[in-house]
Amino acid sequence: MTGFLTLLYKELLRFWKVGFQTIIAPMVSTLLYLLIFFHVLEVHTQVYPGVAYTTFLIPGLVMMTVIQNAFANSSSSMIQSKISGNIVFVLLSPLSYRAIFFAYILASIVRGLLVGMGVYLVTLIFFDIPLLLPLWTLLFVILGSAMLGALGLIAGIWADKFDQLAAFQNFIILPFTFLSGVFYTIHSLPIGWQYLSHLNPFFYMIDGFRYGFFGVSDISPYISLMIVAICLMVISLLAIRMLKIGYKLRY
Amino acid sequence: MLPAIEVKQVSKCYGNLCALTDIDLEIHSGEFFALLGPNGAGKTTLISIIAGLSHANSGSVRVMGHNVTSQYQQARRNLGVVPQELVFDPFFTVRETLLIQSGYYGIKGNADWIDEIIERLDLADKANVNMRALSGGMKRRVLVAQALVHKPPVIILDEPTAGVDVELRQTLWHFIQQLNQDGHTIVLTTHYLEEAETLCHRVAMLKAGKIIALDSTQNMIGKMTSGNSLKLRLLPDTLPPVLQALQISHHNGMYELKIENYAHVEFILASLRSENNQILEMHLQQPDLEDVFINLMKHDRKRAQ
Numbered sequence: 001m002t003g004f005l006t007l008l009y010k011e012l013l014r015f016w017k018v019g020f021q022t023i024i025a026p027m028v029s030t031l032l033y034l035l036i037f038f039h040v041l042e043v044h045t046q047v048y049p050g051v052a053y054t055t056f057l058i059p060g061l062v063m064m065t066v067i068q069n070a071f072a073n074s075s076s077s078m079i080q081s082k083i084s085g086n087i088v089f090v091l092l093s094p095l096s097y098r099a100i101f102f103a104y105i106l107a108s109i110v111r112g113l114l115v116g117m118g119v120y121l122v123t124l125i126f127f128d129i130p131l132l133l134p135l136w137t138l139l140f141v142i143l144g145s146a147m148l149g150a151l152g153l154i155a156g157i158w159a160d161k162f163d164q165l166a167a168f169q170n171f172i173i174l175p176f177t178f179l180s181g182v183f184y185t186i187h188s189l190p191i192g193w194q195y196l197s198h199l200n201p202f203f204y205m206i207d208g209f210r211y212g213f214f215g216v217s218d219i220s221p222y223i224s225l226m227i228v229a230i231c232l233m234v235i236s237l238l239a240i241r242m243l244k245i246g247y248k249l250r251y
Numbered sequence: 252m253l254p255a256i257e258v259k260q261v262s263k264c265y266g267n268l269c270a271l272t273d274i275d276l277e278i279h280s281g282e283f284f285a286l287l288g289p290n291g292a293g294k295t296t297l298i299s300i301i302a303g304l305s306h307a308n309s310g311s312v313r314v315m316g317h318n319v320t321s322q323y324q325q326a327r328r329n330l331g332v333v334p335q336e337l338v339f340d341p342f343f344t345v346r347e348t349l350l351i352q353s354g355y356y357g358i359k360g361n362a363d364w365i366d367e368i369i370e371r372l373d374l375a376d377k378a379n380v381n382m383r384a385l386s387g388g389m390k391r392r393v394l395v396a397q398a399l400v401h402k403p404p405v406i407i408l409d410e411p412t413a414g415v416d417v418e419l420r421q422t423l424w425h426f427i428q429q430l431n432q433d434g435h436t437i438v439l440t441t442h443y444l445e446e447a448e449t450l451c452h453r454v455a456m457l458k459a460g461k462i463i464a465l466d467s468t469q470n471m472i473g474k475m476t477s478g479n480s481l482k483l484r485l486l487p488d489t490l491p492p493v494l495q496a497l498q499i500s501h502h503n504g505m506y507e508l509k510i511e512n513y514a515h516v517e518f519i520l521a522s523l524r525s526e527n528n529q530i531l532e533m534h535l536q537q538p539d540l541e542d543v544f545i546n547l548m549k550h551d552r553k554r555a556q
Contacts, residue, residue, distance in 0.1 A: 002357040006351055094328050
């Protein structure tokens with residue numbers, strides 16, 4: 001247990017020491033998104049009856065921030081350790097591959113939650129956002145950040161260079177996030193796109209998360225929960241498997 | 252007695268290229284052991300397999316009786332490794348680095364021992380400095396300290412003195428000798444043969460993934476066929492006929508003569524005196540590990556041709 005807690009502590013300390021870059025900066029950029037969308041779109045759209053666009057948008061933006069930061073945390077920690085070579089200290093130690101997995105994932109969840117919470121608290125100053133079912137919100141934000149943490153771990157282990165990691169981020173994570181209904185409800189999409197959106201696991205994460213705020217969602221939160229849980233399990237098993245066989249870590 | 256490290260029939264290939272072929276090696280508890288060999292001989296690969304950083308294609312490795320794959324946790328608790336490259340985590344100070352490393356091994360309340368290694372490795376005034384700000388030599392010391400946080404009975408050092416100044420080399424060797432006297436088994440790889448010669452009990456020489464020699468340092472030197480020799484620069488530059496049978500080489504005006512024992516020196520000097528030959532320069536040459544090394548490498552190359 002001490003070994004796991006130490007690695008977790010190290011992972012937390014790693015991003016905490018550069019908190020300006022890892023917590024404040026992503027908060028600011030998310031709030032900028034909000035500011036821009038607020039000015040441009042507030043008057044035009046009302047997504048759910050009685051829910052103003054900005055109010056609708058905020059949970060989506062919070063979840064997007066959580067997703068991006070959870071992914072960034074495990075992936076950049078892993079690739080930096082690999083490239084600078086200091087991953088050897090973890091590999092030489094008796095830490096089990098499960099301990100390594102959980103420490104990285106938990107640190108990702110914490111970072112995601114910290115940034116997401118920061119954005120949410122700031123927006124509370126300016127907007128009145130309902131939070132009808134906080135437990136659903138919490139459940140989805142934890143599962144979502146865990147899933148992205150695990151994806152980040154996989155990407156960090158797989159990538160040999162920073163540009164490969166950037167490709168993973170820009171061509172997989174970012175499109176999946178933007179096309180998941182962060183900025184809109186999928187009911188506003190043409191039928192074909194609606195169908196495609198249902199193949200995107202990120203959609204269920206954001207939809208379920210939003211359900212916690214408004215008590216309304218595009219699809220049943222139970223279905224979303226099941227799909228997110230299954231995705232998390234599959235991705236985690238893959239990441240654990242990679243750590244177990246030492247894929248690209250123990251040659 | 253339980254061997255500290257037991258390597259059995261280990262092979263490691265990357266595609267068609269084999270870094271190690273059928274390595275068998277047993278390092279006893281309490282030994283000070285050197286792994287020598289030219290670059291690319293497979294030293295680091297062997298160390299990586301022992302440390303679990305790399306998986307062998309076949310064969311088995313045990314550290315203090317624990318298999319490095321099936322009982323990896325026990326095996327790694329018994330092993331401290333100083334990697335060859337100067338790696339460090341730029342986010343932390345020296346003390347943080349050591350506390351974290353000790354935590355990885357599941358050790359709590361290790362501050363006293365960490366203070367002691369910091370002290371013994373002369374890191375005290377750098378303890379709270381970020382790793383980034385340290386010089387290469389200091390980083391090397393931290394690497395050694397990191398390998399010792401869990402007091403492992405077996406310590407492997409992969410070229411610990413590469414790129415290190417003379418003073419640190421001395422401190423480091425002194426410290427490592429101390430550890431060996433305290434009962435730790437030490438395995439090192441080095442390019443400085445004189446170091447292996449003065450420090451190590453036994454030596455294995457690796458070449459192209461195979462152990463080509465394995466013996467005590469003394470025996471290894473004793474096996475040298477050339478034995479001792481005497482180098483002379485003479486005036487006039489001619490060797491008396493009685494001595495010609497002893498001549499090994501004549502290079503840049505230096506005669507190298509083979510001697511069986513020290514009494515032989517007197518015979519050579521007497522012969523020179525009777526011929527009125529003046530000695531301008533004289534060296535007594537004893538075989539050292541370097542000669543053994545070069546001989547073995549040459550021999551191997553000839554055989555290969």
